[in-house]
Amino acid sequence: MAVQVEHLWKTFQIPHERRTTLFESLTSMMKSNQYETFTALKDVSFEVDKGECVGIIGDNGSGKSTLLKIIANILRPTKGTVKVEGKMTPFLELGVGFQPDLTVRENIGVYATIMGLSRKEILEKTDDAIDFAGLRKFEDTKLKNLSSGMQVRLAFSTAIQTDPDLLLVDEVLAVGDIEFQQKCFDVFSRYKKEGVTILFVSHDLGAVRRFCDKTMLLRNGEQEFFCDTNQAIDKYIYKFNENEAKDSEDVEENKLRQGNRKIEIIGLKFIDKYGKENDNFVYGDPLTVRIFYESHEIERSPVFGIIFYYQDAYCYGTTTEFKGYDTGLVYGKGYVDFIVARLPLIAGKFDVTVAVTSSDYKTQYDWHEDRPLPTFSDILNFFFSTIQAKPAAAGAPLSL
Amino acid sequence: MLTPSHLHELWSYRDLIIRLAWSDFKLRYKNSALGFFWSLLEPLLMLLVLYVVFSNLMRIQVEHYQLFLLLGIILWNFLDRGTSMSIWGIIGKPGLVQKVYFPRDILVISTCATALMMTALEFVVFVIFMAIFRVLPGMTIAYFPILFIFEFLMILGLSMALSALNVYFRDVQFIWRLIVQVGFFATPVIYPITIFPENVRWIVMLNPMALIITMMRDCILYRIPPEPYNLAYVALSMLVVLLLGYFIFDKLEPKFAEAI
Numbered sequence: 001m002a003v004q005v006e007h008l009w010k011t012f013q014i015p016h017e018r019r020t021t022l023f024e025s026l027t028s029m030m031k032s033n034q035y036e037t038f039t040a041l042k043d044v045s046f047e048v049d050k051g052e053c054v055g056i057i058g059d060n061g062s063g064k065s066t067l068l069k070i071i072a073n074i075l076r077p078t079k080g081t082v083k084v085e086g087k088m089t090p091f092l093e094l095g096v097g098f099q100p101d102l103t104v105r106e107n108i109g110v111y112a113t114i115m116g117l118s119r120k121e122i123l124e125k126t127d128d129a130i131d132f133a134g135l136r137k138f139e140d141t142k143l144k145n146l147s148s149g150m151q152v153r154l155a156f157s158t159a160i161q162t163d164p165d166l167l168l169v170d171e172v173l174a175v176g177d178i179e180f181q182q183k184c185f186d187v188f189s190r191y192k193k194e195g196v197t198i199l200f201v202s203h204d205l206g207a208v209r210r211f212c213d214k215t216m217l218l219r220n221g222e223q224e225f226f227c228d229t230n231q232a233i234d235k236y237i238y239k240f241n242e243n244e245a246k247d248s249e250d251v252e253e254n255k256l257r258q259g260n261r262k263i264e265i266i267g268l269k270f271i272d273k274y275g276k277e278n279d280n281f282v283y284g285d286p287l288t289v290r291i292f293y294e295s296h297e298i299e300r301s302p303v304f305g306i307i308f309y310y311q312d313a314y315c316y317g318t319t320t321e322f323k324g325y326d327t328g329l330v331y332g333k334g335y336v337d338f339i340v341a342r343l344p345l346i347a348g349k350f351d352v353t354v355a356v357t358s359s360d361y362k363t364q365y366d367w368h369e370d371r372p373l374p375t376f377s378d379i380l381n382f383f384f385s386t387i388q389a390k391p392a393a394a395g396a397p398l399s400l
Numbered sequence: 401m402l403t404p405s406h407l408h409e410l411w412s413y414r415d416l417i418i419r420l421a422w423s424d425f426k427l428r429y430k431n432s433a434l435g436f437f438w439s440l441l442e443p444l445l446m447l448l449v450l451y452v453v454f455s456n457l458m459r460i461q462v463e464h465y466q467l468f469l470l471l472g473i474i475l476w477n478f479l480d481r482g483t484s485m486s487i488w489g490i491i492g493k494p495g496l497v498q499k500v501y502f503p504r505d506i507l508v509i510s511t512c513a514t515a516l517m518m519t520a521l522e523f524v525v526f527v528i529f530m531a532i533f534r535v536l537p538g539m540t541i542a543y544f545p546i547l548f549i550f551e552f553l554m555i556l557g558l559s560m561a562l563s564a565l566n567v568y569f570r571d572v573q574f575i576w577r578l579i580v581q582v583g584f585f586a587t588p589v590i591y592p593i594t595i596f597p598e599n600v601r602w603i604v605m606l607n608p609m610a611l612i613i614t615m616m617r618d619c620i621l622y623r624i625p626p627e628p629y630n631l632a633y634v635a636l637s638m639l640v641v642l643l644l645g646y647f648i649f650d651k652l653e654p655k656f657a658e659a660i
Contacts, residue, residue: 012658022569069657073501076654093499101430102423113419114500 001085002166002197003048003071008080010041010066010221040066042221044080048214050165051195055202055212055229057236063221064201068092068168071199086165086197089115093170095155100144104135107143108158115162125161132157153180160187167191170201185210205233263302263330263356263365267292281343289338291354293366298331301359306338309351321359402646406503413506420506421513428514439518440525443473450590462592464535464621467526471620472589474522475613479555480580482515486559487566487573491660498657505649508559516552538623544616547626547634551612554638560645564652567659583607588614605630608637 015035040063048054056064069075071082072090097114098107108129112122130139133153138146146154169188188211191198202208208215208229215232217225225232271288272278281287291304304327307317320327320336327336355367410417429435447470454460454469462468489511490497496507530537566572587610593601604610611634618624 022571022575025569069498074498074657090500093495096495096499097493099423099427101427106423106426110419110423113416114496114502116502119415 001047001083002050002052003046003085003199004081004083005047005067005071006045006081006083008041008044008067008070008082009039009078010063010070010075011078012038012040014038040221041070041077044218044221044223046216046223046226048197048199050086050197052214053192053198053200053212055200055208055215055232056218057202057205057208057215057232058218061220062218064218065092065170067218068170068199068201072168084166087116087163088166088168089159089162089164090168091159091170092168094152094159098143098151098155101142103142104130104139104146104154107154111155111158112161115159116164117162121161121163129154129157129161132160149180156180156184164191164196166197166199168199171203205237209233259355259357259364259366261366262297262363263293263295263299265291265354265356265366266294266333267335268352268354285343287340287343289340289352289354290335291338291356292333292335293330293356294333295330298329299358299365300329301326302330302365303327303357303359303361304336305353305355305357307353307355309353315350317353401650402643409503410506410509413502416502417506417510417513420510421517424511424514425517428518436518436521439521443470443477443522444525446473454590460591460595464533467529467533467535467621468592468617469590470526470529471617472613474519474526475551475616476584476587476589476609477522478515478519478551479558479609480584481518482512482552482555483558483562483576484573484580485515486511486555487562487576489559489563490567490656491563491570494660497660504653504656505560505646508563508649509556511563512552512556512559515555535621537620540619540623540625543619543626543631546631547612547616547619550634550638551609554608554612554641557638557642557645560642560649564649564656567652567656583609608634608641 013035014037044063044067056067058064066075068090069092070077071084072088072092073084074090074092095111097110099110102110105126108126109122112125112129113119117125130136133150133156135146135150135154138150143151143154185207188198188200192211198211200208200212212229214227215225215229216223217232217236225235267290269277269290269292270281271290272281273286289306291306293304295302303319303321305317305319308315318338353367356365357363358365429438432438434441447466450469450473451466455465486508489508490504493507497504562572562576586604587607588604593604593610593614596604605614611630615626615630615634619626
């Protein structure tokens with residue numbers, strides 16, 4: 001057990017009129033205390049195991065940061081207990097304690113000490129931090145003479161020299177450019193691999209999806225859901241209620257499926273390099289997408305198509321026709337294989353749309369949108385638009 | 401509270417205390433051409449003014465009055481500086497209070513340590529003055545470190561209470577300035593205790609700072625060892641101040657991050 005939170009409550013008292021001087025305090029003693037009570041966390045309980053990466057999502061003001069600060073011991077709970085095991089490093093803000101008038105080297109020393117590094121570790125790691133930030137030329141420059149981007153890089157590269165058991169991350173990734181964010185992701189992947197327990201507060205649901213084994217959804221301080229990441233995100237985005245979800249699923253089905261069904265897509269399989277159906281694929285490995293169809297009438301050269309989406313962004317799509325494959329006369333049950341020799345997709349959860357139309361694309365037979373495609377893990381590079389899809393064994397008889 | 405486990409924790413944070421204190425110390429003199437000479441200039445200038453006024457106009461008759469005066473100023477400055485810097489120790493560093501966690505008394509301890517470094521510099525000047533006026537300390541100098549530690553811990557205790565109270569009531573800083581100013585004249589810094597009639601001296605000497613300064617002078621300049629009961633009184637009052645300071649600090653500490 002890395003973190004154990006039991007029945008945690010946190011109430012803030014926000015005075016209407018802030019009394020910060022003794023005089024005001026004395027004169028207003030006569031009046032009744034006027035303050036607003038705001039309950040930021042209501043009866044939150046959860047446990048995080050060692051090595052788990054847990055996301056915390058929710059709207060602004062739902063208590064995410066408060067929860068993290070209580071775990072970090074910065075705020076104290078009103079009720080309930082928090083137990084933390086091992087060495088904890090909070091990344092609630094980068095560059096805490098940075099002094100503009102000290103040099104890069106001196107600031108690394110101060111910041112690293114604040115982050116809990118020993119003097120020996122700092123001696124060893126200062127050069128790493130400078131190199132990682134790419135500030136070798138500026139190591140004896142005062143911090144105030146660096147650009148804000150450089151300062152953030154310096155803070156980050158110093159912070160990651162720590163060797164924590166538990167990492168608390170609060171929207172740190174929101175700052176910085178794409179390259180910097182990618183660096184952050186790489187570092188957090190490394191931490192994850194090393195078995196560091198991570199609590200990750202973010203509005204970037206894509207990042208949460210990529211990293212977190214489990215996710216907690218907070219709504220108005222209440223713990224609405226704590227389990228599977230995808231479900232938590234769905235609940236957050238679609239405001240799913242368990243009961244509502246069941247009702248709306250049918251509607252959803254109709255909305256996402258169109259066509260006259262002369263040829264029906266009756267199944268979809270993702271087949272790995274061992275010829276087995278699988279949910280997870282790794283970058284560089286082959287993938288076969290097998291679309292099962294049933295044609296109720298004899299059709300000449302229908303076109304099968306497939307589109308990959310990543311977080312609603314179009315990644316790649318193709319059809320049998322684009323690839324110059326003629327499906328010929330189609331009747332009865334059969335399947336079409338789209339074979340990807342080497343998967344060029346980054347890590348993440350992809351959706352796929354499959355469809356079948358007439359040869360002139362004018363009649364839509366069937367269109368399945370957003371079939372969730374399994375998660376690709378450990379994929380590091382971007383290679384859009386190089387999927388080599390070729391249909392194979394189209395129209396082959398099928399025994400389901 | 402100052403439990404053994406807390407002291408042990410503080411010990412594990414010694415790097416942080418030193419680092420914070422040292423960077424604060426350096427920051428004070430960055431961007432100034434004369435650097436830390438400024439901090440030496442201040443007590444020297446004060447010494448000059450007070451010496452001219454009191455030895456000529458007030459005709460105070462004390463052996464080695466220059467050294468007598470300088471030592472008093474340095475020791476009083478230590479208290480003044482340590483506490484007034486520490487008042488800002490918590491509210492002056494919101495980032496360190498709201499975004500990371502370490503035992504918060506470290507902020508106050510490190511600020512007091514910065515004041516200690518500045519005072520150490522002034523003592524260098526004092527030693528030079530002693531050499532100039534050819535005053536050689538005797539064996540009684542052995543009491544100096546003890547008395548100095550007592551003063552440091554007393555300053556720490558005061559700083560604990562002041563820094564914590566100032567988070568909630570910002571007028572503490574103004575009230576404390578008044579007290580320090582009155583204290584400067586109520587404590588035998590510029591004059592010897594002997595200017596008071598015999599029967600009221602004990603009232604002045606209830607002030608532990610008065611005792612510390614007097615005993616310091618005795619042991620450094622006049623080779624007179626401190627009376628054991630005076631030493632015990634200072635030790636006891638230091639302990640009371642320190643524990644009370646920590647008590648107030650611990651009571652107020654949990655809501656620092658919210659109230660700052």
